[in-house]
Amino acid sequence: MAPKPLIALEQVGHSFDDGRIVALKDVSLTIAEGESVAIVGASGSGKSTLILLLCGIRVPCTGRVLWRGSPVSGPKQWADLRRSEIGIVFQEFNLFPTLTARENIEVAMFGLGGSRERQRRADAALDTVGLSERATHLPHELSGGERQRVAIARSIINNPTLILADEPTGNLDSANAAAILDLLFDLKHARGATLVMVSHDPSYAKRCARQIRIKDGSVYEQRRERARREPV
Numbered sequence: 001m002a003p004k005p006l007i008a009l010e011q012v013g014h015s016f017d018d019g020r021i022v023a024l025k026d027v028s029l030t031i032a033e034g035e036s037v038a039i040v041g042a043s044g045s046g047k048s049t050l051i052l053l054l055c056g057i058r059v060p061c062t063g064r065v066l067w068r069g070s071p072v073s074g075p076k077q078w079a080d081l082r083r084s085e086i087g088i089v090f091q092e093f094n095l096f097p098t099l100t101a102r103e104n105i106e107v108a109m110f111g112l113g114g115s116r117e118r119q120r121r122a123d124a125a126l127d128t129v130g131l132s133e134r135a136t137h138l139p140h141e142l143s144g145g146e147r148q149r150v151a152i153a154r155s156i157i158n159n160p161t162l163i164l165a166d167e168p169t170g171n172l173d174s175a176n177a178a179a180i181l182d183l184l185f186d187l188k189h190a191r192g193a194t195l196v197m198v199s200h201d202p203s204y205a206k207r208c209a210r211q212i213r214i215k216d217g218s219v220y221e222q223r224r225e226r227a228r229r230e231p232v
Helices: 047-054 075-084 101-109 115-128 144-156 174-191
Strands: 005-016 021-032 036-041 062-067 086-090 162-166 194-198 210-215 218-223
Touching: 005 047, 021 047, 021 062, 021 194, 021 218, 036 047, 047 162, 047 194, 075 086, 086 144, 101 115, 101 144, 115 144, 144 174, 162 174, 174 194
Parallel strands: 036 194, 036 210, 086 162, 162 194
Antiparallel strands: 005 021, 005 062, 210 218
């Protein structure tokens, strides 16, 4: 049985500066449940804009986004999806500098359960990413790789169906980058999640089951043999 579509774009376009800068144009694609997808292309091709549209941080100027076959209705539904179904990992970590590693993760559970339950879940997530002993450290007390692990722990805390990673290794050295990539794929396999990752590194992109290539705001897809992709 073919995997069910999870999220799709239908003839989506997006522009900035009152339409003078076109980021994406007439993009249609479907991402299935459990799939791993790499978004690749030159700088300025529209990769990050595509990620932001897939999580509702930006709304398309034209076209529509569908979640499980139904159009996303507006900001409230997007907020609900980000809270319960979509986890996001950015290149810049985006941690609150005055909060500990544990507290940065607890932010993603705002309004969900009591404080003890949130702390228990945050500590479990830190253990999952190998940082159980760093729970009370502030971001400036962590290495770049550790800060990205905290960001990943925050992105998975609500057991998302879809993990979006925008250049998650871009600010890391090669050793830490490889470790973070392994962690993302380990989590994807362990949880059965869908992974969509922007990467400038072809060797990283080849680990995904599918590559979506973007050039000048337009998308085309390249498929590879499964045996050469996504080793378990």
